[in-house]
Amino acid sequence: MRQPGIVETGIGIFILVLLAGIAGWVYLAQSRFDPGYYSLALKNEDAGSGRKNFLPSPDSSPVPSYLPETLVPMGTAEEFDSQTLSDKIDGKAELYLSSGFVKLSTRRFASKTDPKSWLELFIYEMGDPNNAFSVYSTQKRKDAVPVDFLKTAYATEDALFFTNGAQYVEIVSASRDLAGDMASLAKSLVETNPQNVQPDAEASLFPPESLDESSVSLLMSDVFGFSGLDRVYTARYGAGNDQVTAFISRRANPEDAAALAAAYGRFLLENGGTEAGEISDAPDSSIYKVFDTFEVVFHKGIYFAGAHEADRIETAKEVAARIYRKLAAIP
Amino acid sequence: MKEENTVDINRRDFLLRCTKAGLTLGAAGALGYFLYDPFGPRTPVEKSSLVLPDFSVPEAGKKIAIAAGGDRVKTVNAALNALGGVQSFVKKGDRVLIKVNAAFASPPSLCATTNPELVAEVARLCLAAGAASVAVTDNPINNPESCFALSGIGDAVKSSGADLIMPGESLFANVTVPGSDLIRDWPVFSGAFKGITKLIGIAPVKDHHRSGASLSMKNWYGFIGGRRNIFHQDIHTFIKDLALMVRPTLVILDGTFTMVSNGPTGGSVSDLKRTDTMIACTDQVAADAAAAVLLGKKPSDLPFIAKAEKAGAGTSGFEALSPFRISTE
Numbered sequence: 105m106r107q108p109g110i111v112e113t114g115i116g117i118f119i120l121v122l123l124a125g126i127a128g129w130v131y132l133a134q135s136r137f138d139p140g141y142y143s144l145a146l147k148n149e150d151a152g153s154g155r156k157n158f159l160p161s162p163d164s165s166p167v168p169s170y171l172p173e174t175l176v177p178m179g180t181a182e183e184f185d186s187q188t189l190s191d192k193i194d195g196k197a198e199l200y201l202s203s204g205f206v207k208l209s210t211r212r213f214a215s216k217t218d219p220k221s222w223l224e225l226f227i228y229e230m231g232d233p234n235n236a237f238s239v240y241s242t243q244k245r246k247d248a249v250p251v252d253f254l255k256t257a258y259a260t261e262d263a264l265f266f267t268n269g270a271q272y273v274e275i276v277s278a279s280r281d282l283a284g285d286m287a288s289l290a291k292s293l294v295e296t297n298p299q300n301v302q303p304d305a306e307a308s309l310f311p312p313e314s315l316d317e318s319s320v321s322l323l324m325s326d327v328f329g330f331s332g333l334d335r336v337y338t339a340r341y342g343a344g345n346d347q348v349t350a351f352i353s354r355r356a357n358p359e360d361a362a363a364l365a366a367a368y369g370r371f372l373l374e375n376g377g378t379e380a381g382e383i384s385d386a387p388d389s390s391i392y393k394v395f396d397t398f399e400v401v402f403h404k405g406i407y408f409a410g411a412h413e414a415d416r417i418e419t420a421k422e423v424a425a426r427i428y429r430k431l432a433a434i435p
Numbered sequence: 436m437k438e439e440n441t442v443d444i445n446r447r448d449f450l451l452r453c454t455k456a457g458l459t460l461g462a463a464g465a466l467g468y469f470l471y472d473p474f475g476p477r478t479p480v481e482k483s484s485l486v487l488p489d490f491s492v493p494e495a496g497k498k499i500a501i502a503a504g505g506d507r508v509k510t511v512n513a514a515l516n517a518l519g520g521v522q523s524f525v526k527k528g529d530r531v532l533i534k535v536n537a538a539f540a541s542p543p544s545l546c547a548t549t550n551p552e553l554v555a556e557v558a559r560l561c562l563a564a565g566a567a568s569v570a571v572t573d574n575p576i577n578n579p580e581s582c583f584a585l586s587g588i589g590d591a592v593k594s595s596g597a598d599l600i601m602p603g604e605s606l607f608a609n610v611t612v613p614g615s616d617l618i619r620d621w622p623v624f625s626g627a628f629k630g631i632t633k634l635i636g637i638a639p640v641k642d643h644h645r646s647g648a649s650l651s652m653k654n655w656y657g658f659i660g661g662r663r664n665i666f667h668q669d670i671h672t673f674i675k676d677l678a679l680m681v682r683p684t685l686v687i688l689d690g691t692f693t694m695v696s697n698g699p700t701g702g703s704v705s706d707l708k709r710t711d712t713m714i715a716c717t718d719q720v721a722a723d724a725a726a727a728v729l730l731g732k733k734p735s736d737l738p739f740i741a742k743a744e745k746a747g748a749g750t751s752g753f754e755a756l757s758p759f760r761i762s763t764e
Contacts, residue, residue, distance in 0.1 A: 190664040193700050194538060194576045195645040198667070224541075243697050245705035262544065263703035276702050278542035278585075 170296040171213065172288040178212040178222050199242070200228060203324045204235035215285060223277035223286060229270060233299075234322060234335075236272040240265060241321035248318060253291055258318075259283070264290050269299025306337040306352045309407075309434075311426040316340040327351075328412060330371045332364065338412070341423045348414040350423050352431075354406055361403040362388070368408075369401055383421050386428045391417065400424035404431040485610045485625060489682040490634035491717065492524050497749075499716040499725060499756045504763030507553045507691050510713035514687070515560065517759035518715055524684050525633055527565030532631040533558060533597070534683075536638045536654050537573040537588050538699070540581035545701045546692045548582070549637050551591035553689055557637060558595035572600035572627045573657040600627050607660040614746060615676040617669065622660035623680070633684040636719070640690040640710070640726050642698030646670040647737050648730055649699045650723040651686035651716075652678045652748075674739035678719055678748035686722045688714040690729040720749025721756055 108116070167177060182192075185207055190197040192208060200208075206229040215221040230236040240256055243265070248258035257266030264275040264286040273293060275286045307320050319340035327333040328351075336353040355361040369390050373379070377394040389402035389410075398420045400411040409427050414420030444452075500517035502510040515521050525531055535549035543551055558569045571592045575582035579601050583589035592599045600606075606626025612618040628634075638654035645667050646653060655677040656663065666673040690712035697706045710729045716722035720743045724734035734740045734751045744751045 190667070191576060194664070195643050195649075195667060195670075195699050196697070197664070199644055243702075245696070245703055247705050260703040260705040263705070265702075274702055276541070276545070278544065280544075280704075 168211075170289070170292040172285060172292055174216055174285050174288065175213040175223075176216050176219075178214040178219075181209055181211040184208040184210070200230070200239055203238045204231040205229075206231045213285075213289070215282065218281075221277070221279045221282055223275055223282050223289075225289065226274040226276070227293075228272040228274075230272055231270055233267065233270050235324070236267040236270050238322040238324045239272050240267045242323065244318070244321070250318070251287070251290070253287075254294060257290070259286070266290060266294075268294050268297065271297075271299070306354055306407075307339075309352050309427070309430055310337075310339045310350060311430050313426070314341050327353075328368075329375075330368055332367050332371070342419060346416060346419055348416075348419045348423050349412040350410070350427055351412055352407055352409040352427065355408055356406070358403070358405055361406050361408045364408045365390075365401050365403040372399055372401075380417065383425050383428065386425060389424065389428065391421070393417075402428055404428060405434065407431050485608055485623075486613065487610065487623070487625065487628060487680060487682075488631075490632070490684045491682050492633075492684055495519070495523055495717055497718045497721070497756050498759070499714065499718065499721050499753050500759040500761065501725060502713045502715075502761045502763055503711055504713070505691060505709070505711045506763065507550055507689065507713065508556045509763040510691070510711075511553060511556055511687060511715070512560070513761045513763050514713050514715035514759075517761050518685075518717070520564075521557075521560045522564045524635075524717075525561050525564040525566050527567075529561075529564075529566045529632045530630050531561045531566045531569045531633045531635060532600075532627060533561075533569060533571045534634065534636045534654060534657060535571055535573050535588055536649070536657065537579075537582045537586050538576045538657065540575075540577040540585045541700065542585060543587045544704060546639050546694055546707055547641065547699060547701045548586040549588060549639055550689055550691070551587035553637060553687075554588055555591040555595040557635060557687065558592065558597040561633075561635070562596055566633075569595075569597040570600050570627070570631070571597050572602070572624070574602040574624050574660060575657065602627075602660070610680070612676055612680040614679050616672050617666060618659075618673075618676045618680055624658045624660060627658070634681070636681075636683050636686040638686070638688055639692075639694065640688055640712075640729050641694040641701075642696055642706075642730060644698060646674060646739060647732065648723070648727065650726050651683075651688055651719045652723055652739065652743060654686075655681045671737075671739040671742055675742035675746050675748065678743040679746055681719075683719060684717070686716055686719045688716075688722050688726045690714065690726060693729040695730060716753070716756075718749040718753075718756065720744050720751055721753035724751040725753040725758065 184192045186201055186205055189200060189205065189208055209227045210224060212222055212224045230239060237256060245260050247260060251257035251259050254266050262277050262280050266273050275289055277286060321338050323336045323338060325334045327336040336351050338349050338351045341348050341350055355364060372392045372394055377392040380391040380393040382391055383389040386402055388404060389400060392399045397413040397415060398417045400420045402410055409431060411420040411424040498518050500514040502514040504510045535554055537548050539547045541547045554571060561569045583599060589599060602624055606624055607622040608625045609620045610623035610625060611620055636651050636654050638651050641649040643649040652674050690710045692707040693710045694701050694706050695708045712729055714722050714725055720740060724740055727734045727737055740751050743749060
């Protein structure tokens with residue numbers, strides 16, 4: 105095979121440089137994206153009159169089978185998908201979209217005896233019971249009162265929240281005298297569409313002693329500010345000023361769990377943390393001091409777990425050690 | 436020609452090279468076809484240099500008042516009186532526009548929208564100060580009719596003698612905000628400003644899932660049209676742009692109850708914390724900085740405040756304005 109000449113080599117290099125230049129130009133052009141220029145269709149869409157969520161009006165559409173007799177429809181049902189969810193809940197859409205959101209159905213109902221008392225039903229289809237539990241648990245109100253007919257349900261003064269399989273349901277009332285109607289509606293929804301799927305078993309791996317059961321949450325992404333950490337169950341232990349957040353995450357295999365523990369440890373060190381020992385009898389554990397708090401990180405089998413932002417190292421070690429022993433006992 | 440450049444190619448090499456070249460050209464063509472947008476920009480882009488008026492009152496200076504108390508009518512009166520009274524800002528014959536937050540078709544009890552009693556009181560004060568007209572408006576997230584009806588703002592406007600401006604398509608025009616990163620030829624609710632001489636923003640103090648807080652600068656989001664949710668991707672820059680777009684006469688932040696969690700929609704009174712504070716200010720950046728504490732945050736926790744200050748929209752150092760602090764209890 106012949107060797108290329110100087111001219112051919114020069115032309116080849118010129119073409120490669122030209123291609124690199126074009127690639128660079130494309131990169132710079134897209135980084136200076138001007139939505140005003142390129143999104144004309146988006147701009148002109150829905151300038152003021154095309155939105156959903158219409159004014160409540162007398163409704164002739166069929167009454168849903170789940171509706172208790174004490175309530176009457178106050179308007180038609182509306183649905184929102186991933187493209188239109190923010191038309192209903194604005195900036196909170198991201199919370200759902202990052203947790204597997206599929207569809208939102210909403211409808212308002214009024215009290216039959218007092219039409220001025222109304223409530224709104226939100227049914228979020230989350231595609232998976234764990235996704236539903238995640239959005240349920242991360243929004244849980246501090247003054248939540250447990251509801252007896254479902255394990256993952258709570259009420260506040262003017263609202264009721266629960267999961268039913270892959271559904272996350274909110275019932276929000278405009279007045280504070282609809283507690284009975286909200287409960288009836290929730291029960292009816294569950295009875296009409298019973299779902300016995302329970303979320304993942306990690307939640308049951310938290311040792312019960314001093315555990316605040318109502319605090320169990322599932323965080324889906326960017327957990328503790330670390331982009332590599334997803335699908336983490338958290339729970340609060342202790343009381344008063346001596347509280348600690350424990351966490352457990354099941355990974356695909358022991359190697360993944362070990363790699364994640366190492367990566368999270370590096371993340372802590374890169375963000376002002378210093379090594380502060382380990383838990384005795386837990387060879388795969390590390391303790392980090394991050395400013396004024398302590399972080400315990402370990403992996404055991406397919407689990408990545410530990411304690412997060414504890415004020416006292418003793419509390420963090422004690423809770424983490426109990427979780428370690430529980431995970432070590434799994435066959 | 437040198438010996439090494441002598442053509443030395445047999446039929447097999449020739450066919451191999453032709454095949455490779457053909458595959459390369461085919462792949463490049465297929466990629467181009469895959470990436471080809473047959474529509475492109477739908478119509479020629481209308482470039483606009485429309486700039487919204489400056490509604491600030493320079494002679495009023497930079498002032499902030501923070502009134503404590505649980506009665507909104509009392510606290511807003513106290514805050515405005517501390518700034519010299521509404522008449523310091525609204526003169527006889529002025530046409531006032533009040534921009535409320537009516538984003539959601541939710542009940543006033545959730546505090547996701549501007550409190551109707553507060554809207555009515557400010558409208559009444561403006562009319563009493565001699566305003567020729569007072570109009571209230573917003574371009575809500577949800578359907579406007581349902582938002583104004585269910586939030587109670589519609590009735591409040593009616594009872595106070597003000598007018599309600601509903602967002603219609605004819606009221607939107609493309610606006611480019613000088614110095615803005617994102618508001619370029621974007622539809623803005625400019626029709627609401629026709630004939631307006633003074634602008635007052637009234638917003639509740641709320642947590643916000645994307646921006647950390649929804650305060651007076653974020654309230655101008657309701658002047659934006661189109662598929663504005665795309666700006667959530669760079670929300671802090673966009674709020675800064677909003678502050679550059681709108682130069683109000685006055686902003687009022689209602690922190691009687693602060694939505695401290697699950698914002699901006701909330702969903703229960705459990706998301707609210709009683710903070711008994713009403714802020715009135717001529718500097719929207721200072722107002723937002725002062726309200727941050729109600730959410731348990733520092734101004735530096737909310738990047739849009741620093742961005743707006745750097746862009747020249749106001750000052751985050753509200754304490755330097757020597758706030759008037761009044762208690763109504």
